Amino acid sequence: GDSVTQMEGPVTLSEEAFLTINCTYTATGYPSLFWYVQYPGEGLQLLLKATKADDKGSNKGFEATYRKETTSFHLEKGSVQVSDSAVYFCALNNFNKFYFGSGTKLNVKP
Amino acid sequence: DTAVSQTPKYLVTQMGNDKSIKCEQNLGHDTMYWYKQDSKKFLKIMFSYNNKELIINETVPNRFSPKSPDKAHLNLHINSLELGDSAVYFCASAGGFMDTQYFGPGTRLTVL
Numbered sequence: 209g210d211s212v213t214q215m216e217g218p219v220t221l222s223e224e225a226f227l228t229i230n231c232t233y234t235a236t237g238y239p240s241l242f243w244y245v246q247y248p249g250e251g252l253q254l255l256l257k258a259t260k261a262d263d264k265g266s267n268k269g270f271e272a273t274y275r276k277e278t279t280s281f282h283l284e285k286g287s288v289q290v291s292d293s294a295v296y297f298c299a300l301n302n303f304n305k306f307y308f309g310s311g312t313k314l315n316v317k318p
Numbered sequence: 319d320t321a322v323s324q325t326p327k328y329l330v331t332q333m334g335n336d337k338s339i340k341c342e343q344n345l346g347h348d349t350m351y352w353y354k355q356d357s358k359k360f361l362k363i364m365f366s367y368n369n370k371e372l373i374i375n376e377t378v379p380n381r382f383s384p385k386s387p388d389k390a391h392l393n394l395h396i397n398s399l400e401l402g403d404s405a406v407y408f409c410a411s412a413g414g415f416m417d418t419q420y421f422g423p424g425t426r427l428t429v430l
Contacts, residue, residue, distance in 0.1 A: 250423060252421040308363075310359070
């Protein structure tokens with residue numbers, strides 16, 4: 209069946225460091241791919257998405273490219289801030305059925 | 319305007335009780351979901367409704383019963399609550415196939 213695998217956390221970085229959170233997926237067909245962010249005590253918010261191969265989603269300095277050949281959708285940011293501390297979820301939507309990764313907690317220290 | 323709202327935000331109750339969580343979306347979406355998030359942040363889908371019809375029913379005890387009176391509402395009723403039901407429950411909605419899901423703020427359920 210369809211599934212999403214993302215790197216385990218927590219990931220701890222200093223402010224202005226480069227961030228990569230790995231995400232790979234297994235799916236039949238051509239799913240849409242998403243990154244969601246969950247700040248402490250809140251619900252999940254859409255961070256970015258890509259709907260077809262080679263699309264790049266971007267928002268708030270975060271980027272991820274839909275790589276069909278490697279079935280990956282890694283999240284990157286060039287310079288993280290303390291306010292980026294949150295849990296990040298990779299997800300796919302395949303015919304209205306969503307699959308989420310286990311979440312990666314990011315801690316950014318000043 | 320809140321796109322997806324849930325009530326209550328916090329729910330503390332005793333084992334064996336019956337409780338309900340309500341969810342409403344004002345986005346005009348056809349599909350709504352319930353998720354359970356455990357203490358390790360793992361998110362598990364429980365149910366999905368499309369136009370008031372159940373389309374996903376994962377392996378969930380039958381103590382959990384969703385009800386969709388119209389396509390803007392999806393309520394979750396839980397009978398005979400158990401300690402293991404303690405979690406944060408999220409409602410979400412989506413407009414259609416391959417669309418983005420929008421999440422509610424969550425309901426933190428604590429069973430004592």
